[in-house]
Amino acid sequence: MQHKSFGEMTCPIARTLDLVGEWWSILILRDCFAGIRRFDDFQASLGIGTNTLTRRLNALVEAGMLERHRYSERPPRHEYLLTRRGRDFRPVLLALLAFGNAELTPEGETVVIVDATTGRQADPVVVDRRSGLELMEPRFRLAPGPAAKGATRERLASGRNEMLRPRPGPAESGPAA
Amino acid sequence: MQHKSFGEMTCPIARTLDLVGEWWSILILRDCFAGIRRFDDFQASLGIGTNTLTRRLNALVEAGMLERHRYSERPPRHEYLLTRRGRDFRPVLLALLAFGNAELTPEGETVVIVDATTGRQADPVVVDRRSGLELMEPRFRLAPGPAAKGATRERLASGRNEMLRPRPGPAESGPAA
Numbered sequence: 334m335q336h337k338s339f340g341e342m343t344c345p346i347a348r349t350l351d352l353v354g355e356w357w358s359i360l361i362l363r364d365c366f367a368g369i370r371r372f373d374d375f376q377a378s379l380g381i382g383t384n385t386l387t388r389r390l391n392a393l394v395e396a397g398m399l400e401r402h403r404y405s406e407r408p409p410r411h412e413y414l415l416t417r418r419g420r421d422f423r424p425v426l427l428a429l430l431a432f433g434n435a436e437l438t439p440e441g442e443t444v445v446i447v448d449a450t451t452g453r454q455a456d457p458v459v460v461d462r463r464s465g466l467e468l469m470e471p472r473f474r475l476a477p478g479p480a481a482k483g484a485t486r487e488r489l490a491s492g493r494n495e496m497l498r499p500r501p502g503p504a505e506s507g508p509a510a
Numbered sequence: 511m512q513h514k515s516f517g518e519m520t521c522p523i524a525r526t527l528d529l530v531g532e533w534w535s536i537l538i539l540r541d542c543f544a545g546i547r548r549f550d551d552f553q554a555s556l557g558i559g560t561n562t563l564t565r566r567l568n569a570l571v572e573a574g575m576l577e578r579h580r581y582s583e584r585p586p587r588h589e590y591l592l593t594r595r596g597r598d599f600r601p602v603l604l605a606l607l608a609f610g611n612a613e614l615t616p617e618g619e620t621v622v623i624v625d626a627t628t629g630r631q632a633d634p635v636v637v638d639r640r641s642g643l644e645l646m647e648p649r650f651r652l653a654p655g656p657a658a659k660g661a662t663r664e665r666l667a668s669g670r671n672e673m674l675r676p677r678p679g680p681a682e683s684g685p686a687a
Binding site for chain 2: 343344345346347348349350352355356359360363366367368415418421422423424425426427428429430431432433434435436437438440441442443444445446447448449450453455456457458459460461462463464465466468469472473474475476477478479480481482485488489491493494495496497
């Protein structure tokens with residue numbers, strides 16, 4: 334990373350960004366889900382330098398996202414497998430995929446999620462598992478957790494956080510992008 | 511960014527990462543949702559250098575995620591508001607939040623999502639809007655979209671992609687992290 338560590342920050346978003354290190358790490362995880370396991374295959378997929386790839390793979394192993402597994406003794410060769418924690422990163426990749434598809438594919442989508450039973454394209458949305466309600470519903474809000482410090486409690490109590498609000502009120506809305 | 515642009519890649523994940531530039535951009539967007547609009551307030555929240563913050567804000571405006579709005583003529587002062595596109599980045603932040611909460615808060619969570627009607631903590635999960643089914647169900651899979659090139663089609667046709675598979679089969683499972 335090019336900057337100071339976010340690891341000491343209490344924000345779970347900052348901590349996650351700290352863990353995955355930088356963009357290459359996220360693309361390596363994406364490739365792992367695509368079935369890639371070996372150094373040369375990551376390199377072919379990503380067009381990334383040997384040193385950078387080595388550093389990123391080591392960091393992901395250290396972060397508990399990947400596991401290094403020796404598949405050849407002579408010469409020594411390793412492959413990299415997703416751990417349980419690495420697999421739990423999936424929703425972040427799905428959210429990045431959905432955003433990219435919605436916003437950044439003027440020439441059409443290259444990868445979509447389909448329901449193989451119906452053949453219909455899926456429309457990913459984040460809901461509460463228990464109630465099935467979309468998290469953008471006004472009933473949901475961010476609240477301090479058990480480990481929240483005073484500053485976090487104050488910020489959240491101000492009621493200004495819009496992370497879970499569906500759209501801006503007219504007074505604060507700028508023109509659309 | 512420290513590396514070559516991902517913008518030419520067709521993958522929507524790579525394009526999204528290219529758009530948001532680097533970690534600071536995501537934390538700036540997080541702060542925007544928290545109600546922060548002004549340069550000094552971003553700086554106080556992030557502990558970031560003036561030049562870096564200026565560059566990141568300009569890049570987010572250029573990317574169509576933020577809009578610059580002048581609120582004082584003398585001296586000239588601007589605030590930064592989320593655009594429609596910026597607001598659509600919300601699911602990525604929610605996914606990062608959920609991952610951080612699940613994996614990286616050994617001392618307890620600092621920020622949680624609650625259903626204010628019931629007081630219960632929400633458990634975010636990604637479903638298909640139409641059917642309400644979790645995207646990890648076996649019926650969902652990644653498929654080539656209308657703009658997919660040959661290589662993408664081949665990769666997806668191989669059936670190796672595990673992005674939507676709930677857990678590894680025993681043969682490929684390593685020990686949990």
